[in-house]
Amino acid sequence: MSQINQDSTEQTEKRVWAEIHYDNLERNVRMLEDLLPEGCSFMAVVKANAYGHGAVPVSSYLNKLGVHSFAVATLQEGIELRRHNIQGDILILGYTSPKKADLIHQYDLIQTAADCAHALALDQAALNPIKIHIKLDTGMHRLGERPEHIEELTKLFSCPNLQISGMFSHLCVADSSDPDDIRFTKLQISTFFETVKELQSRGYNPGKLHLQNSYGALNYTGLPLSYARFGIAMYGAFSQPEPVLSKKYTLFPVLSLHARIAQIKNLLPGENVSYGRNFEAKHPMCIAAVTIGYADGLPRNLSNQEVPVLIHGKKSHILGNICMDQILVDVTDIPEAQVGDVVTLIGQDGEEILWVEDMAEKAGTITNEILCRLNLRED
Numbered sequence: 001m002s003q004i005n006q007d008s009t010e011q012t013e014k015r016v017w018a019e020i021h022y023d024n025l026e027r028n029v030r031m032l033e034d035l036l037p038e039g040c041s042f043m044a045v046v047k048a049n050a051y052g053h054g055a056v057p058v059s060s061y062l063n064k065l066g067v068h069s070f071a072v073a074t075l076q077e078g079i080e081l082r083r084h085n086i087q088g089d090i091l092i093l094g095y096t097s098p099k100k101a102d103l104i105h106q107y108d109l110i111q112t113a114a115d116c117a118h119a120l121a122l123d124q125a126a127l128n129p130i131k132i133h134i135k136l137d138t139g140m141h142r143l144g145e146r147p148e149h150i151e152e153l154t155k156l157f158s159c160p161n162l163q164i165s166g167m168f169s170h171l172c173v174a175d176s177s178d179p180d181d182i183r184f185t186k187l188q189i190s191t192f193f194e195t196v197k198e199l200q201s202r203g204y205n206p207g208k209l210h211l212q213n214s215y216g217a218l219n220y221t222g223l224p225l226s227y228a229r230f231g232i233a234m235y236g237a238f239s240q241p242e243p244v245l246s247k248k249y250t251l252f253p254v255l256s257l258h259a260r261i262a263q264i265k266n267l268l269p270g271e272n273v274s275y276g277r278n279f280e281a282k283h284p285m286c287i288a289a290v291t292i293g294y295a296d297g298l299p300r301n302l303s304n305q306e307v308p309v310l311i312h313g314k315k316s317h318i319l320g321n322i323c324m325d326q327i328l329v330d331v332t333d334i335p336e337a338q339v340g341d342v343v344t345l346i347g348q349d350g351e352e353i354l355w356v357e358d359m360a361e362k363a364g365t366i367t368n369e370i371l372c373r374l375n376l377r378e379d
């Protein structure tokens with residue numbers, strides 16, 4: 001990871017901020033692209049504000065790198081990208097009300113057909129033809145039409161307002177090494193390709209094909225698909241600290257998270273810290289109030305877990321309960337700490353690195369959730 005840019009005046013005034021290490025984003029994209037077989041393109045999943053990294057700046061940068069396929073979760077996310085001149089295909093992965101079909105057309109977006117009924121409703125409601133990718137349910141039982149409904153699927157190809165430009169499905173245990181999960185994933189893959197073959201044999205062209213998310217693409221390589229949909233791996237993180245991978249991959253973290261010291265004070269032995277008085281000083285201490293809280297996306301259940309932070313390249317940790325807008329950290333062994341100093345919660349300071357994977361584990365979740373819930377109130 002690159003160093004914190006300490007001398008940008010804009011940054012020095014921010015209360016809490018994420019630095020986006022675009023050099024690392026490029027390294028991840030190139031490494032992941034190299035894994036893909038001939039004819040398979042990189043689709044960047046930039047839903048949820050690009051997992052907290054900033055959908056517009058990240059997508060603009062990806063355009064410059066030559067990435068021209070994007071996935072978002074919602075219509076609004078797609079419109080935001082178009083309003084900021086993002087070029088290429090933008091696929092909405094989630095459900096959109098047929099009442100909004102014309103916005104899909106107006107902003108040149110591609111809508112996922114959640115099932116045949118959704119596709120037919122879109123066809124009915126649309127005033128102009130819209131592009132769709134048909135979603136198949138190969139076993140996750142979230143969105144998707146059941147593959148056995150092949151007759152209904154073929155009917156979609158004659159809908160006047162539907163331009164079917166792709167078909168896809170989603171793997172739900174591609175990150176597992178459990179033999180039953182591996183068997184299940186292979187079954188999902190074969191179900192997908194058999195459905196494609198069946199449609200083709202009846203003379204229908206399902207268009208672009210895609211199936212894998214990050215773990216799907218890392219663990220099940222070489223599939224003859226048009227896209228792999230990369231989210232978390234593109235951002236340089238695995239979902240968990242010890243990812244189950246068929247092969248070792250090195251990713252470079254794209255986001256680092258920083259806040260500032262707002263106040264420093266001494267504590268006497270026996271005094272407590274924060275709501276709930278859950279931490280008690282056993283000896284004279286020095287503590288700092290820091291400008292980040294659970295309203296900024298730092299999970300409150302990281303309270304009282306000695307979650308590490310970095311100040312002046314030294315490791316310290318959070319004390320007591322996390323508040324809505326602030327945390328308290330131990331600076332007893334960092335006498336040089338001053339009001340205004342940078343506190344790093346994810347990323348590098350000096351020799352030390354704090355990994356989002358470790359934070360996610362302590363919070364009992366995956367990195368995807370930690371990152372996409374960041375909601376930094378910078379000023």
Ligand SMILES: *Cc1c(COP(=O)(O)O)cnc(C)c1O
Nearest residue numbers: 045093170213214229230231232
């Ligand atoms: C979010 C999402 C992805 C990206 O998943 P990662 O595990 O972050 O790579 C891919 N496909 C679909 C359908 C998704 O909803």
